[in-house]
Amino acid sequence: MCCLSCEEDYVRRDAGTCKECYEEASETEEELKREIKDLKAKVEFLSFLSPTDHHHHHSSGRSHGSGFTDIFLVAAEDGPDGGPSVPVPAHRAILANRSPVFEAMLENEMEESRSGTIKISDVSYDALRAFVNYLYSAEACLDEQIACEFLVLAEKYQVKYLKAYCEKFLVSKLNWDNSIVNYVFAHQHNAKLLLEAALSLILDNMDKLRKRQEYSEFIEKHPTLVVEIYEACLAKQENTAAPKDTSAKS
Amino acid sequence: MCCLSCEEDYVRRDAGTCKECYEEASETEEELKREIKDLKAKVEFLSFLSPTDHHHHHSSGRSHGSGFTDIFLVAAEDGPDGGPSVPVPAHRAILANRSPVFEAMLENEMEESRSGTIKISDVSYDALRAFVNYLYSAEACLDEQIACEFLVLAEKYQVKYLKAYCEKFLVSKLNWDNSIVNYVFAHQHNAKLLLEAALSLILDNMDKLRKRQEYSEFIEKHPTLVVEIYEACLAKQENTAAPKDTSAKS
Structure with a gap:
């Protein structure tokens, strides 16, 4: 017999499926691939460029909406050149949507909400910027160190989705x-x-x-x-x- | 021969694939399904509840971040009870992210930006609310009429993703x-x-x-x-x- 998929001959005991099931499976695969394509487009539509992601700024045709920031996050550790940490601009609405901890902090007129600055302890400027970027886009380039830093932040600010993502990555390593x-x-x-x-x-x-x-x-x-x-x-x-x-x- | 998928006997001319290809295809299907699950979680993480989506408010465990609105949209047509249209609250950052037209309107200190109100002509209050909700969550319950109203709005405000979505829906009908x-x-x-x-x-x-x-x-x-x-x-x-x-x- 000749396999309809790899087109090679095979003997009886190496038989897989009947023709009908093969055709159904091919259709299912096509459908799943279409669903993936649709979901990827949806993710692209829903994601933001974070206000500090200068890399991609103005390069894509899409809108950014990275203006209108109304809050700053400041890393407790040093800034990029060893100097004082540069504040990372962000939007209250987005922070509050992604983290119930930020939400409580910002909606309840706490110190952070009044001053417009949230201090983030135990984190470097680079990690904080990458963290904010993740909150905007759900995208991150993980290595083991960043995954650990992110997991700590995700646990602290209850960003469940990011925590699960980091855990999966660390398990794979x-x-x-x-x-x-x-x-x-x-x-x-x-x-x-x-x-x-x-x-x-x-x-x-x-x-x-x-x-x-x-x-x-x-x-x-x-x-x-x-x-x-x-x-x-x-x-x-x-x-x-x-x-x-x-x-x-x- | 017995099909490994439907477990029914079949004759030689109804043969589909060899065993190896069947197993590979099953693996591929599992992988695609995992990818879909991951993408759905990502969409959930990235989506917002719009500030007027009272339906789901406080029902899910997740944060909403539907506070901090800084702009209103007003439909030119009548409100829900035939009275004057109720303003729909929104966030400048989100509108600007989803639509280059809103972005230009809001970033360039135009009338809309100064007054904090964007008037939307030729649209009912209900359609406008559903439109704003879509911009926040990429979710909509389409029927042919709503798809047409959305397509008009999507064309006007250059929300490409929504326009493609409506076109696909209308083509299916x-x-x-x-x-x-x-x-x-x-x-x-x-x-x-x-x-x-x-x-x-x-x-x-x-x-x-x-x-x-x-x-x-x-x-x-x-x-x-x-x-x-x-x-x-x-x-x-x-x-x-x-x-x-x-x-x-x-």
């Missing part, structure tokens, strides 16, 4: 080598998805990890986390042991 | 019965996609259409459009005639 660092980080910032993925890697590599210098430092600094790992380890052993036990009895 | 009305409408509002689809339907149903009362009114009101249709009709006849001619010669 997990390996047994960075599993402990990530486990500690996930614990500190309430990142459940990352925590579970890191824990599972740690449990699979306990033998290797326990031999490392890093591990004794980990015990010293975070003894309660180590206890949690051992408890998970024991629970796992019991779980894998249990079915064997019952099967032996029956 | 085309039939030979409404083809002339749509052709005239598309011509008036520079809707190329709709124009071509309507023209093609008209050409396919010239015999039926020419017998109708409506058609003579059409000739009376829009003689130049009728000329265009006849010219397209002749061009089509020549095109379909041409290949036959050459095949007869060869």
